[in-house]
Amino acid sequence: MSSDTPDAPARRVETARIEQEMEQSYIDYAMSVIAGRALPDVRDGLKPVHRRILYAMHEAGVSSRSSHRKSSSIVGSTMGDYHPHGDSAIYDALARMAQDFSMRYPLVDGQGNFGSIDGDPPAAMRYTEARMAPIAEELLEDIEKDTVDFSPNYDDRMEEPEVLPSALPNLLVNGSSGIAVGMSTNVPPHNLGEVIDATVHLIHNPDCTVEDLMEHVTGPDFPTGANIVGRNAIHQAYKTGRGRLRVRAELEVEDGDKIVVTELPYQANKSRLVERIADDVNEGKLEGIRDLRDESDRDGIRIVIQLKRGTDPELVKNQLLESHLESTFGVINLALVDGEPRVLDLKETLEAYLDHRRAVVRRRSEYDLAEAEDRAHILEGRLTALEHVDDVVDVIQDAEDRDDAKAALREAYDFSEAQVEHIVSMQLGSLTSMETEAIEDEYEDVQARIDRLTEILEHESELLGVIEEELLEIKDEYDDDRRTTILEDEGEVTREDLIAEEDVVVVVSEDDYIKRMPLSQFRAQRRGGKGIIGTDLKEGDQVSSVFVANTHDYLLCFTNHGQVYELKTYQVPEMSRTARGKSAVNLLDLAEDEEITAVVNTADLDAEESGYLTMATRHGRVKRTGVEEFENILSTGIRAVELEEGDALVDVEVTDGTRDLVVATAGGMSIRFDEEEVRSMGRSARGVGGIKLQEGDEVTGIAAVDAAEHEWLLTVTDNGYGKRTAIEDYRQQSRYGKGLIDIKTDERNGPACTIEAVGPGDHLVVMSERGQIMRTRVEDVSTFGRNTMGVTVMELHEGDDVASVAVVPERRVEA
Structure with a gap:
């Protein structure tokens, strides 16, 4: 090699301006956080880490019907196969999906200490166990039927779903929160029955307004209950995708000398809240309080505020609401739509979900139709063989080997390769009249299924009918009573x-x-x-x-x-x-x-x-x-x-x-x-x-x-x-x-x-x-x-x- 010939590494060096390189690197980082970590997808309501945890559990057979599995095992599988980030972040996400005070409908059935509303952290992952909650399986239903696209995992060893089929509108049902670069999302949870009723209404009335949908979805439904004060803010949030909700604790006066708090605003830390009230009492900022006790147990929250003699309970209630027991939930209904972050109103959110379910049901129907047609094709061959059973047996007996038998059968009856493969593999017991009748019944069932699937694929109304039917089945299975009450704003007109x-x-x-x-x-x-x-x-x-x-x-x-x-x-x-x-x-x-x-x-x-x-x-x-x-x-x-x-x-x-x-x-x-x-x-x-x-x-x-x-x-x-x-x-x-x-x-x-x-x-x-x-x-x-x-x-x-x-x-x- 000549002395003036540049070596190979030197030829690969490119000159770049540092500000341009930093700008591009920051943009790449920002988009990675936005699309790959911090924001949920509007279709299944999940961030990548939650989706990967559930898929890893699905692949490992950790279903709602299996035994609990060590959380460390689930975290390890998720991290090793799909989510190459810190195990603590994965475990935090897993634990949150198991917390009934964080998720309106928990997706993970946890066993052990998964944290508390007092802010206590979960026990170490080696001590806790988990499995999928039944409702989480609805998110993964039919994933093996080519209903969603898959992409290579981080090291190209295997594939992972880009989104889950999601048989329920999970973004609205369980909500989501996250902070990306230059944007954040904060979607409140809702009552499943109300959201499904609104989705069904949209199916029948695609030109409906947000106001029409609000006749079904009356407002967020927090897992901790409490009250939302005023409907105008809810309407604003559903109409624009952004709003500020006043969330007030549930409290009442008992025996005239104590105030009892039984429900807290969503995401409130009970222990810290009690400490702050006590600090304000000690500093003289709150007057008229003699004692403060946290009597909460497994049955629910109960904070007792004992009043001094002669204190006006309503005055103390107002002071507590102003300073501690009323918070603001800032709604930012931002999610990824076709990979891009968008702020959506209520109707747009449900429309995006319905578009996803249309694609899922269509792809599932195409998959099932292909399988049914393949099965019908095999059954047609078997029925033809049974009609000429003696001749078929003679052809097989006269053949020198299996290949000769298949060739002779194809020539004699115009069978396909798949049909003759099945026929030569049949057992003699399948030639009985009872078996023949069973095959004929199965063929009729398969043919009816083909007709139904073809009808679904050819008629939009039939496809939407399937979506509606499946949504109503989920509602019957998982619906429960609303926990959060909507209060009229009874404050004085200002x-x-x-x-x-x-x-x-x-x-x-x-x-x-x-x-x-x-x-x-x-x-x-x-x-x-x-x-x-x-x-x-x-x-x-x-x-x-x-x-x-x-x-x-x-x-x-x-x-x-x-x-x-x-x-x-x-x-x-x-x-x-x-x-x-x-x-x-x-x-x-x-x-x-x-x-x-x-x-x-x-x-x-x-x-x-x-x-x-x-x-x-x-x-x-x-x-x-x-x-x-x-x-x-x-x-x-x-x-x-x-x-x-x-x-x-x-x-x-x-x-x-x-x-x-x-x-x-x-x-x-x-x-x-x-x-x-x-x-x-x-x-x-x-x-x-x-x-x-x-x-x-x-x-x-x-x-x-x-x-x-x-x-x-x-x-x-x-x-x-x-x-x-x-x-x-x-x-x-x-x-x-x-x-x-x-x-x-x-x-x-x-x-x-x-x-x-x-x-x-x-x-x-x-x-x-x-x-x-x-x-x-x-x-x-x-x-x-x-x-x-x-x-x-x-x-x-x-x-x-x-x-x-x-x-x-x-x-x-x-x-």
């Missing part, structure tokens, strides 16, 4: 109930005038327009901030002084575009020179399992604080960040620990870094350096980039110019660097005033200091690279500047 739910624009001026206007008043215009009058300011006043919210939203308003206040949107007076607004003194206790600089919707906080509020100050400091630090906000506000002299809070974003932060300055600089570089700290902390500012420069905003939602960073300058730039153009750096040039801030553009992470379909609401307001589509703002001039976003009058920019996410843009 002002919120009288306010129409709509998106509004809220405008705040420097002199603390505030008002709201319907967002629908501002139709989307092409960029570069002057907009319309958004508010009439008194002389010397100017707009300080504008934001978009729903009238039913609860908002956290952050000010330049580092304070945060809570505001209900409907409390802001609704006024016309030309109105000045009302003084905010009765809504927010702002200081003389205090201005709102950022607004966070608490609905965004509720969407995060454990989120953060990430803040940026004028002098370039960045701070992350857990959302739990902002749960109890006083009417006078609370401290959000400690500021150095001359510094001010300029922007706040909600993050979840996985996002990138982009800090932008008035001088057109920006820096992008991982939010994990900013450690979480308390409200009284000052934060850490986010960007090194050039002399005279200051921070104007911070953007939190969610790769699943955002494609561009949008920058707007004081003089009304702006641009969209692909997020990839902002390479990730380490925190507290000088950053990169974002936009040119020459005399034409003026200083940069804001930066926002935006995606397709988003709208912008831009407002000037003199009260002009314009709404435009994000896509109408041209795309440029970094360090460019941009285009006119809003044409301003002479002497006017952009005051504030709000983003209306695509999900809130009116169709």
